[in-house]
Amino acid sequence: MKLLRHRLVWAVAALVTLIVVNTISRPTFLSITLQDGELYGSLIDILRNSAPLMLVALGMTVVIATRGIDLSVGAIMAVSGAVALTVIEASPTPDNLGVVLVAIAVAALVSLVLGAWNGLLVAVLGIQPIIATLVLMLAGRGIALLITGGFITTINSEPYQFISQGYVLGLPFAFLVSIAAIVVVALIERRTALGMLTEAVGINPEASRLAGVRSRGIVWGAYIASGLLAGIAGILYSSNIMAADANAAGLYIELDAILAVVLGGTSLAGGKFSLAGTVVGVFTIQTLKSTITFLGVPPAVSPVFLAAVVVIVVLVQSPRTRSALARLTRRRTPAGGARIDPEAAS
Amino acid sequence: MKKILATVAVAAAALAGLSGCAAGGGGSDDGLITVGFAQTGSESGWRSANTESMKAAFSEENGFNLVFNAADNKPEAQIAAVRSFINQGVDAIVIAPIVEDGWDDVLQEAKDAGIPVVLEDRTLTSSDDLYASWVGLDFTREGERAGEWAAKEFGDTPTNMVVLEGTTGSAPANDRAEGFAKAIEGSGIVTLDSQTGNFTRADGKTVMEGFLQKYGSDIDLLYAHNDDMALGAIEAIKAAGLQPGVDIKIVSIDAVHDGMQALADGEINHIVECNPLLGDQVAELVKKVLAGDTLEKAYIVDDGEFDQADAIELLPTRPY
Numbered sequence A: 001m002k003l004l005r006h007r008l009v010w011a012v013a014a015l016v017t018l019i020v021v022n023t024i025s026r027p028t029f030l031s032i033t034l035q036d037g038e039l040y041g042s043l044i045d046i047l048r049n050s051a052p053l054m055l056v057a058l059g060m061t062v063v064i065a066t067r068g069i070d071l072s073v074g075a076i077m078a079v080s081g082a083v084a085l086t087v088i089e090a091s092p093t094p095d096n097l098g099v100v101l102v103a104i105a106v107a108a109l110v111s112l113v114l115g116a117w118n119g120l121l122v123a124v125l126g127i128q129p130i131i132a133t134l135v136l137m138l139a140g141r142g143i144a145l146l147i148t149g150g151f152i153t154t155i156n157s158e159p160y161q162f163i164s165q166g167y168v169l170g171l172p173f174a175f176l177v178s179i180a181a182i183v184v185v186a187l188i189e190r191r192t193a194l195g196m197l198t199e200a201v202g203i204n205p206e207a208s209r210l211a212g213v214r215s216r217g218i219v220w221g222a223y224i225a226s227g228l229l230a231g232i233a234g235i236l237y238s239s240n241i242m243a244a245d246a247n248a249a250g251l252y253i254e255l256d257a258i259l260a261v262v263l264g265g266t267s268l269a270g271g272k273f274s275l276a277g278t279v280v281g282v283f284t285i286q287t288l289k290s291t292i293t294f295l296g297v298p299p300a301v302s303p304v305f306l307a308a309v310v311v312i313v314v315l316v317q318s319p320r321t322r323s324a325l326a327r328l329t330r331r332r333t334p335a336g337g338a339r340i341d342p343e344a345a346s
Numbered sequence B: 001m002k003k004i005l006a007t008v009a010v011a012a013a014a015l016a017g018l019s020g021c022a023a024g025g026g027g028s029d030d031g032l033i034t035v036g037f038a039q040t041g042s043e044s045g046w047r048s049a050n051t052e053s054m055k056a057a058f059s060e061e062n063g064f065n066l067v068f069n070a071a072d073n074k075p076e077a078q079i080a081a082v083r084s085f086i087n088q089g090v091d092a093i094v095i096a097p098i099v100e101d102g103w104d105d106v107l108q109e110a111k112d113a114g115i116p117v118v119l120e121d122r123t124l125t126s127s128d129d130l131y132a133s134w135v136g137l138d139f140t141r142e143g144e145r146a147g148e149w150a151a152k153e154f155g156d157t158p159t160n161m162v163v164l165e166g167t168t169g170s171a172p173a174n175d176r177a178e179g180f181a182k183a184i185e186g187s188g189i190v191t192l193d194s195q196t197g198n199f200t201r202a203d204g205k206t207v208m209e210g211f212l213q214k215y216g217s218d219i220d221l222l223y224a225h226n227d228d229m230a231l232g233a234i235e236a237i238k239a240a241g242l243q244p245g246v247d248i249k250i251v252s253i254d255a256v257h258d259g260m261q262a263l264a265d266g267e268i269n270h271i272v273e274c275n276p277l278l279g280d281q282v283a284e285l286v287k288k289v290l291a292g293d294t295l296e297k298a299y300i301v302d303d304g305e306f307d308q309a310d311a312i313e314l315l316p317t318r319p320y
Helices: A009-025 A042-048 A051-065 A073-090 A096-123 A129-148 A158-165 A171-192 A196-201 A206-212 A214-242 A252-263 A275-296 A299-317 A317-331 B003-023 B045-057 B077-090 B104-112 B139-154 B171-183 B201-218 B227-239 B255-266 B279-290 B307-318
Strands: A033-035 A038-042 B031-040 B064-070 B094-095 B117-121 B131-137 B158-166 B189-196 B221-224 B249-254 B270-273 B298-300
Touching: A009 A275, A042 A171, A042 B201, A042 B270, A051 A073, A051 A171, A051 A196, A051 A252, A051 A275, A073 A096, A073 A129, A073 A214, A073 A252, A096 A129, A158 A171, A158 A206, A158 A214, A171 A196, A171 A214, A171 A275, A171 B139, A171 B158, A171 B270, A196 A206, A196 A214, A206 A214, A214 B201, A214 B227, A214 B270, A252 A275, A252 A299, A275 A299, A275 B189, A275 B201, A299 A317, A299 B189, B003 B255, B031 B045, B031 B077, B031 B279, B045 B064, B045 B104, B045 B117, B045 B279, B064 B077, B077 B094, B077 B104, B094 B279, B104 B117, B117 B279, B131 B279, B139 B158, B139 B189, B139 B221, B139 B249, B139 B270, B158 B171, B158 B201, B158 B227, B189 B201, B201 B227, B221 B227, B227 B249, B227 B255, B255 B307
Parallel strands: B031 B064, B031 B094, B094 B117, B117 B131, B131 B298, B158 B189, B158 B221, B221 B249, B249 B270
Antiparallel strands: A033 A038
């Protein structure tokens, strides 16, 4: 019973259910084969394709924990991909590892600056996060189009291709990048006091400021981290198709990222956050997307299918629905006694 | 309000018209024909090529002064742009309508102001006496030609096909699906699965990965509603250890540069063109309509179609 109260259990249950449904519809879903020393299978595809969303959602988790929101992540992805590919395209030796590293560094730096701009608007100028980041969400794609000259820039560069399509020890390199990001963010947030301070700022900015927490720097840092992670996601995205598609790169990914964060049990009201929850949320969304292909849901109704699954998962996770259910099943408990505190296990 | 606007528009146009007539030939003082072009936005490589073609055709050397507006795919911004063209008193207006509906008022204003309107690429639902003519492409025919190729290529042989559809509900996606289905009737081609790839490379790749996991090497043919999705799918096919163009034949529509390159490399087997270079035809129509010639209401640009040999030959000289 205690296990059932853990806040991650419902998110994990949703993910497992999706995998089971897929496996029933087509048993090969779980099969992983070795092909030229590379693992190959649906699950591997899901791990690899979830990498950009994973990075964006990690950044989003931290931003949401500060009571903020970052709508500009998709646009930052587009800018980052456009910058990286333009640098590589301009070079006479696109296969040179040095060129690719420079391109990645420049793209990461630009995204960091864009993140810092968001942070400046929110933390220093005190603009509402949703408005502050809306600025870049709208302007960012314009910047990306400006960089690519309105065209889809395509390149041939083996080292760059490796980022999203290469394999290390049989595993997709993109997946390893997302693992590295998870580890780094978790270490910084959970092995230092930063995570606690972030939560403090999110729960009550004024009280934490009075208690001596430098909330401005923490909020600013959250947006910088989100921008940088979105930038790396943009590099992964453009490497996956070897093209900088300023219009399509990261389109609506901010919504997927927010959804992943919420599925993972982090409240949009800020405060306590769960990185593990976000990771599960991201895998759930990515699996859901391949479920549509696997079950052959017609494209016209697939948004309805997506929405229905999301509503069910969110309802199941909602403490109020669960307590109502608990009250229905166990009438002997007084109404107040059946309340389940989802935060208790954290 | 609308009435006032219309009156202002008429007045402005009349003034501009006076000065225009004085210069002779319906142009402004420098003898150029001023044309307002309301483009949809810059959402794709196709659109960029279309914009470039229009700008080249309406150049000063050709006797035009082009006022360009890209509405970022916002219908209300596009209508506002057309109104401002009317207020500026341009000689003619070219529109690539973002949406089909809601054009009656502004087209009526243009008509009242005596400014002819030529539609480019997309159509609209207003009565056809509100505009001079339309130049564009026939998406259904494009799908049909892709289907005819597939039917000829595979004949009665049982063939498993997967389809990457364009954005759900968009005219090119609907029409290309319809045309293709009609053309392959009676052949051995069976549609295993059909999903949207939103006209993008990334989605084309992800959806193809799903198809490959689901059906593996049972897939014989891929029909992609545009080149970008086919290009994404090629990456997925390679990753699955199959050879695009050989193990899985690919037919797509558009003939953008990267698609033609893949065709030349033998990774795509056939491409039906969707020509974005409409500029010259539109410019010609604008000149005709200003000269008072009677025009037909619709001009369909005939697209080409290419196989590997054509691609190798054409690639070095293709403008887009």
